[in-house]
Amino acid sequence: MRRLYIVIAAAAGLYLDSVFFARVNISGIRPDAIMALTASLGVLLGMKKGALFGLIMGLVADVLYSPMVGLSAMGYMFAGLLGGAFYQKYYADNIIIPALVAAVGAIFKECVMAAACAAGGAKFGFFTVLGTYILPCALLSAAVCMLTHALMRRALAGQLKVEHAYERDSHAQGGVK
């Protein structure tokens, strides 16, 4: 069931980023739904799963829509890893941590994109773009992540409880995970 929820969420993220937010945005400023989802899953499922999810989603998005394959994957994988660093360190209902992860991940990803775009010959002032586009997008991504995290936490709640109980038992028995 958990996998089904994740697949549905991933499809929704792809749709939102490639179709919906491309048409509905605030003067070009748009949130990154896949980034929000990756950050949330990193915090909920850990570093390995978060990074793997980010990598797969990034590669799919790159192959489908981007002229360069690998750039988004880099950003999403980073967000998954960063989110995983907070795995089981905070209460699952803390929505600030995933939101911060999404914001930092979005800034990282957009900076990677900016570097690639500049290498391709585009002329722009980095700090202007940082102030007028990257930071507002990161803020929107963080806001979307709060909503996403609340939904995903609820969707994955049963599975997470089982996993946490299993890990507690393993530690109690001195087993190595």
Next chain:
Amino acid sequence: MRGLFKNKPLIIMLVAVLLLGVLAFITSADRSVSWVESTLGSVFQPVQTFAAKASNSIIGFFQRIFKTSDADKELEQLQVRMAQLEQAADENATLKAENERLKKLLNYVETLENYDYVTAVVTGNSQGVWFETFTINAGRNKGIKKDMSVVCADGLVGRIIEVGANWSKVTAIIDASSEVSVMVERTRDIGVVRGAFSTADDNQLELYYLPSGFDLVPGDRIVTSGMSSIFPKSIVVGTVSEVTRRSAEGTQSNAIIEPAVDFGHLEEVLVLIEKTGEE
């Protein structure tokens, strides 16, 4: 330092970033689409097409609701009946708008004598503002090849950069890496138009390399020159919105061009296929 090399996640991250960087570098060059990309695109294409069409209808429906403020007041008085009528009118408007768009496309195509065409629906856009690329639901199955021109009823859209089995990626002329050989319709002066990077939705182009003593005024129409092997001659690119440099010297652009195509609301496009001599 030794501890750093024992940090497994960090090492994996660094190796992955390195590999992805190499991948991005390789894929940025001119190349053919790999079978993995082609298959992945083909699997997602039907879903994308459905999602894009459904989304366009839903967004169009809400846009019409917000535009009819007078109707909203009447709606309060005649709630149920009016709602039914509006729903029917919306359905009609959607069909009418689609019909008009397709009719306009068809009329436009009839002016391109030496070209056959394939109509395609825009199914997805690249994320963010960095690259102005989008995906369409036609590929090798419709005879599309790399570097074919993409147009719509309003003018030039871009060119095909990657072709899959039933999908293709298009780079729009507003992409910062895009260059099109153009001419000023009135004076026949030749220049080059480049996409201007912008973080806002105000898509613009920059006109370069006009000959010395050029004559240009705001409102002048810019069309393709036909000097490149990619774009046919006389397709509308845009109109001059501002002349930024009068002399031929300097590296600044000669003018700012307002594209003829509304890239924010692109739904259907035509891919031009040159007719062979046998036909």
